[in-house]
Amino acid sequence: MSEVPREEFQAAYRRVLEAPPAQRWEMIQREYAQPEALRQRLESLFSPDGEDLFLIPASEEAERPRELDIDAGIQLGDFELERELGRGGMGVVYLARQRSLGRPVALKLLRPSIGAEHASHDSFLDEARAIAQLRHPGVVPVYTVGEAAGFPYFALEYVPGRDLAEELEAVRQGEPSALPSHQDPAYFREVARLIAEVAEALAHAHRQGILHRDIKPSNILVDESGSARLTDFGLAKQLAQSGASVSEELKGTVYYMSPEQVRARAPYQDERSDLYSLGVVLYEALSLARPFGGDSFTAVLQSVQRAAPRPVRKLAPRVSRELALICETAMARRREDRYASVADFAADLRRFLNHEAISVEAPSWSMRLRRAGRRHRVRLGLAAMAFGSVWVGFGAAEQVQRYFEAPRLSVIAVDPQLSQLFLDGEVSLRRIDEATGKVGPREKLGSLPLRHQTVDAGYYRIIVEYEDGWFTEHTRDLEKGKQLTVQSVYRSEPYLPDQDWATIPAGSFRVPADAPELWPFRGATVQLEGYQLARFEASNRQYREYLLATGRSAPAWWRGLSWERSWDALPVSFLRWDELRDFAEWCGARLPSFHEWQRAAHGSRLREATWTRESDQDWRGNTEGEDVLSGTAAFSTLDSPEAFRWVCEQLVPVDAPQGDTSQAIADAVPGLVHLVGNVREMTETMALRRVEGRRVADRLARYTAGVNWEAARYGLTLLTVSQYPITDEYRRVTHGVRLARSLIP
Numbered sequence: 001m002s003e004v005p006r007e008e009f010q011a012a013y014r015r016v017l018e019a020p021p022a023q024r025w026e027m028i029q030r031e032y033a034q035p036e037a038l039r040q041r042l043e044s045l046f047s048p049d050g051e052d053l054f055l056i057p058a059s060e061e062a063e064r065p066r067e068l069d070i071d072a073g074i075q076l077g078d079f080e081l082e083r084e085l086g087r088g089g090m091g092v093v094y095l096a097r098q099r100s101l102g103r104p105v106a107l108k109l110l111r112p113s114i115g116a117e118h119a120s121h122d123s124f125l126d127e128a129r130a131i132a133q134l135r136h137p138g139v140v141p142v143y144t145v146g147e148a149a150g151f152p153y154f155a156l157e158y159v160p161g162r163d164l165a166e167e168l169e170a171v172r173q174g175e176p177s178a179l180p181s182h183q184d185p186a187y188f189r190e191v192a193r194l195i196a197e198v199a200e201a202l203a204h205a206h207r208q209g210i211l212h213r214d215i216k217p218s219n220i221l222v223d224e225s226g227s228a229r230l231t232d233f234g235l236a237k238q239l240a241q242s243g244a245s246v247s248e249e250l251k252g253t254v255y256y257m258s259p260e261q262v263r264a265r266a267p268y269q270d271e272r273s274d275l276y277s278l279g280v281v282l283y284e285a286l287s288l289a290r291p292f293g294g295d296s297f298t299a300v301l302q303s304v305q306r307a308a309p310r311p312v313r314k315l316a317p318r319v320s321r322e323l324a325l326i327c328e329t330a331m332a333r334r335r336e337d338r339y340a341s342v343a344d345f346a347a348d349l350r351r352f353l354n355h356e357a358i359s360v361e362a363p364s365w366s367m368r369l370r371r372a373g374r375r376h377r378v379r380l381g382l383a384a385m386a387f388g389s390v391w392v393g394f395g396a397a398e399q400v401q402r403y404f405e406a407p408r409l410s411v412i413a414v415d416p417q418l419s420q421l422f423l424d425g426e427v428s429l430r431r432i433d434e435a436t437g438k439v440g441p442r443e444k445l446g447s448l449p450l451r452h453q454t455v456d457a458g459y460y461r462i463i464v465e466y467e468d469g470w471f472t473e474h475t476r477d478l479e480k481g482k483q484l485t486v487q488s489v490y491r492s493e494p495y496l497p498d499q500d501w502a503t504i505p506a507g508s509f510r511v512p513a514d515a516p517e518l519w520p521f522r523g524a525t526v527q528l529e530g531y532q533l534a535r536f537e538a539s540n541r542q543y544r545e546y547l548l549a550t551g552r553s554a555p556a557w558w559r560g561l562s563w564e565r566s567w568d569a570l571p572v573s574f575l576r577w578d579e580l581r582d583f584a585e586w587c588g589a590r591l592p593s594f595h596e597w598q599r600a601a602h603g604s605r606l607r608e609a610t611w612t613r614e615s616d617q618d619w620r621g622n623t624e625g626e627d628v629l630s631g632t633a634a635f636s637t638l639d640s641p642e643a644f645r646w647v648c649e650q651l652v653p654v655d656a657p658q659g660d661t662s663q664a665i666a667d668a669v670p671g672l673v674h675l676v677g678n679v680r681e682m683t684e685t686m687a688l689r690r691v692e693g694r695r696v697a698d699r700l701a702r703y704t705a706g707v708n709w710e711a712a713r714y715g716l717t718l719l720t721v722s723q724y725p726i727t728d729e730y731r732r733v734t735h736g737v738r739l740a741r742s743l744i745p
Helices: 005-017 021-031 036-043 119-132 166-174 186-207 270-286 297-306 321-330 341-354 366-374 377-393 397-405 541-548 567-568 577-586 594-602 613-619 628-634 641-649
Strands: 081-088 091-098 101-111 143-149 151-157 220-222 227-231 408-415 425-432 440-445 450-454 458-466 469-476 483-489 499-503 506-511 525-528 531-536 679-691 694-707 723-725 740-742
Touching: 005 036, 021 036, 081 101, 119 143, 119 151, 166 220, 166 270, 166 450, 186 220, 186 227, 186 270, 186 341, 270 341, 321 341, 408 458, 425 679, 440 450, 458 483, 469 483, 469 525, 469 577, 483 577, 499 594, 525 594, 531 594, 541 567, 541 577, 577 613, 577 679, 594 679, 594 694, 679 723
Parallel strands: 408 483
Antiparallel strands: 081 091, 091 101, 101 151, 143 151, 220 227, 408 450, 425 440, 425 458, 458 469, 499 531, 506 525, 531 740, 679 694, 694 723
């Protein structure tokens, strides 16, 4: 049986468990037929006759506590149990009579089949503690907590009546209900009143620092007076808590989850997540339909995350515009677009009920167009193509040709740790001037996933920015008529720790007029934004981790070798430019620009560092190694295990000390090691070449910076310029990479 994601199974299991026992098997066959592995696992837990199996091995059957068989009159401590009222994934609720006070109570017991787990026992009591903090007429209060006959329990006020889910189902079926008929104009005001009462109770919980996290119709009771009461704080959590894992955070009933709950991102679940769920309840109560659905658990999750619900007034035209707008605001996909708090939501519902002006306004036409554009990119693209065909008839063939020649860019996000189910972020571009390497302003493109977005041809830094502040940068040359897909690697923690980065604040870098001819920006002062440069060159160990994580093939010269542990610490080399670029992006970084590298090496004054003057001795590093050309006499090709061994003999570990690096060159960045020696380092900047007396960018070559182990033999300095072809076959044993990243996107 193939593996089922834990969070997917847990959510499905809880939902089946909430159904009446007689309906569970049918629900599994109807709603969880696919994937087959999930259906089979659920079938192993339930039987067609409605009995729970609970995965108790036969050898443990006699040792594990059984579910409590309830007969009228059975006693647990001070309570006489009468009948079952309902059950969930952790507890069973019974109508009971507290003998000492002669009053009815709702007695919630921890299910014996899971009560042996210490964490489950603590979570069960956490619910009682959460409710005990609340004093509000809209919250069902807890009376007492205890344990009897090995069963942990707590007693709640018994609320005669039905829950909102049952009331809504009665309205759908045209049966008697505490609510008016859906055809009655008073129905929508009654719904608004009930939801306002729940919102006020929920706002009270939030003020006490408690999130509910499982707002849904079945957790809202409608008492005999017609008032709403909020119950079941089994998934409640303190607002101050954070940092939980995915398995802890994917909780709640999927149809009512907020997008941030679906993505299981604990730091982004606040009171606005509860607000969203209550907005979904309002939507369902107004329209008698859930806003999101699907044929499977995963389809529902994707619908919550990506789809836009039909406007509630399309399903229920008699809903007023104000009430529909209140519902739409509460259910906004972006937390920033919702009400700031549940209290604000409740206040607007009260204003509606009092015939006062509500606080929110309908979105402007421009906002509606932007939202529609994000939802319907493909349709709009087809419409544009159709419109373009009409233009042709009016002599606008040139515009249509440009449309078809424009590059198509797609951007998707991947999570190597699989810590997120879905990833949400914004994509933007920054054009890189091909002649100077200067990076231009940001231009927003859209949201993840970006599909076949047309852009102007050019050299770009593509930026993906996530909700938690993490961002990735990708250097690409977008050519006419080409389609390109970029994978953005989301990381909850950076690949390199903070101590492995040197920070260079925003500032200027003056390039002398007598710098080598093909230096970009000769004689000019370059303004650079703040950035970070890795203190060490990338190592073989890091590149091996990248290959293992991505499944890419190892270089040919690594194969057939008995790997020596000492090689892990040496700089990686002999790779294509695009291979090093992709590796850098997997690390959550990029290649540095030529001027970023040079500024870090030289500081504000351009020093040559010729390795011959006494003042430059500390920066010599291993610059006096064997000549590559003379070294090839020992082997026929550099693309071989023998060549790799020889190269390793010329190198030193990337973190090996290199003199007094903090004082070697005036104004240089402290902490950077081996900017000279070891390997030359790749940059993202297009190289220049002279064509008919003009300097033009060579799209098939990039600058490298620094010098390698043979620098002393050839008199090379930090001003030495080299170019690296980016063709499929070009590799040099003398070239490697140092990672970089921007301080802000």
